[in-house]
Amino acid sequence: MTQTPASFLPFVKPEIDEETIAGVVDVLRSGWITTGPQNQAFEAALSEYCGGRPVRTFNSGTATLEIGLRIAGVGAGDEVITTPASWVSTSNVIYEVGATPVFADIDPVTRNIDLDKLEAAITPKTKAIIPVFLTGLPVDMDRLYTIARQHKLRVIEDAAQAFGSSWNGKRIGAIGDIVSFSFHANKNLTSIEGGALVLNNEDEAELARKYRLQGITRTGHDGMDCDVLGGKYNLTDVAARVGLGQLKHIERFTEQRRKLAHAYFTGFEGSAAVTLGVGLPVADMSNSNWHMFQITLPLDRLTISRAEFMEQLKQRGIGSGVHYPAIHLFTLYRERGFTDGMFPHAEQLGKTTLTLPLFTQMSVADVARVCRAIDEICTQYAK
Numbered sequence: 001m002t003q004t005p006a007s008f009l010p011f012v013k014p015e016i017d018e019e020t021i022a023g024v025v026d027v028l029r030s031g032w033i034t035t036g037p038q039n040q041a042f043e044a045a046l047s048e049y050c051g052g053r054p055v056r057t058f059n060s061g062t063a064t065l066e067i068g069l070r071i072a073g074v075g076a077g078d079e080v081i082t083t084p085a086s087w088v089s090t091s092n093v094i095y096e097v098g099a100t101p102v103f104a105d106i107d108p109v110t111r112n113i114d115l116d117k118l119e120a121a122i123t124p125k126t127k128a129i130i131p132v133f134l135t136g137l138p139v140d141m142d143r144l145y146t147i148a149r150q151h152k153l154r155v156i157e158d159a160a161q162a163f164g165s166s167w168n169g170k171r172i173g174a175i176g177d178i179v180s181f182s183f184h185a186n187k188n189l190t191s192i193e194g195g196a197l198v199l200n201n202e203d204e205a206e207l208a209r210k211y212r213l214q215g216i217t218r219t220g221h222d223g224m225d226c227d228v229l230g231g232k233y234n235l236t237d238v239a240a241r242v243g244l245g246q247l248k249h250i251e252r253f254t255e256q257r258r259k260l261a262h263a264y265f266t267g268f269e270g271s272a273a274v275t276l277g278v279g280l281p282v283a284d285m286s287n288s289n290w291h292m293f294q295i296t297l298p299l300d301r302l303t304i305s306r307a308e309f310m311e312q313l314k315q316r317g318i319g320s321g322v323h324y325p326a327i328h329l330f331t332l333y334r335e336r337g338f339t340d341g342m343f344p345h346a347e348q349l350g351k352t353t354l355t356l357p358l359f360t361q362m363s364v365a366d367v368a369r370v371c372r373a374i375d376e377i378c379t380q381y382a383k
């Protein structure tokens with residue numbers, strides 16, 4: 001294995017302040033460490049952030065998607081339209097609830113689901129849509145909800161990567177139908193692992209609470225009942241305390257990420273890499289929370305593969321990642337009838353995408369270093 005330099009720049013790193021660390025210690029000493037007062041406080045703070053809408057916390061952004069589908073009444077025989085360019089949990093949950101995922105290809109510019117293709121994929125069996133806001137960039141929300149209303153479809157927004165994003169001045173989470181956030185370690189707001197569902201009313205919130213923990217209510221025989229088939233998806237108070245500590249900084253986090261994204265665009269302007277064909281994301285500086293900065297590699301014009309490119313970055317002390325290979329080409333999906341060539345834009349993105357370092361404690365000088373390294377590698381390995 002190659003040695004990595006001491007000043008290694010990872011592609012992601014959470015920022016947890018000392019107050020949060022002390023807060024976690026307090027929770028650990030409090031005598032109540034699973035779901036309790038910290039979760040209540042986290043839900044209240046998230047609800048306030050989302051314009052007063054009801055919020056329920058969960059132990060992952062996969063659980064929130066699955067329960068979001070259940071609350072929307074999606075089940076066996078239903079179709080749910082989503083994008084093949086996402087983390088596989090986006091569509092795995094559709095199978096989990098007994099429904100069928102129907103993919104619509106992405107728009108190669110935004111890299112999000114193409115809304116024309118989404119509309120064309122609607123059938124009488126379509127019950128819901130799961131749009132994904134990849135890297136924190138929302139889809140055209142006005143158009144999305146016009147389509148949803150016209151076809152009477154529920155929307156479960158996969159906003160796993162979009163905490164802190166907005167749509168024309170309105171926060172993601174404060175608008176829309178059911179909204180699903182992930183607080184996984186790499187997300188802009190983390191609770192180590194975790195997630196939250198933003199719901200439309202108290203009935204949905206109560207159903208979410210029941211699905212979260214075995215369907216239990218405090219009424220019924222012997223002071224307890226179970227009236228829906230719930231699971232075990234509750235968030236610990238230790239995790240909720242981390243999330244609460246993060247929420248305090250979310251505006252600063254987003255601002256810093258936008259500043260770094262801007263520095264990437266400046267760094268790549270007129271660069272050898274871009275001249276060679278490195279692709280840049282949409283330069284959205286108002287809606288996106290810049291969860292990730294992803295370029296696409298012109299592999300047909302390079303003598304090295306993406307894996308070798310990543311190794312070259314690593315040798316220069318720079319981490320990178322791949323988010324994500326197209327879902328429909330995974331074995332499970334191939335076994336269910338999906339094949340190469342069905343969604344060419346998502347396939348091309350999956351093969352060429354590369355996530356560059358972006359986290360709040362990075363500097364503009366770090367960004368410049370990454371851009372220089374990419375230029376150097378592209379120049380060295382150009383065909």
Ligand SMILES: Cc1ncc(COP(=O)(O)O)c(C=O)c1O
Pocket residue numbers: 059060061062063086087089090132158160161182183184193194195
């Ligand atoms: C787009 C998207 N959807 C869903 C998830 C699932 O979230 P979690 O890892 O919290 O289950 C993720 C997490 O990476 C994601 O990026």
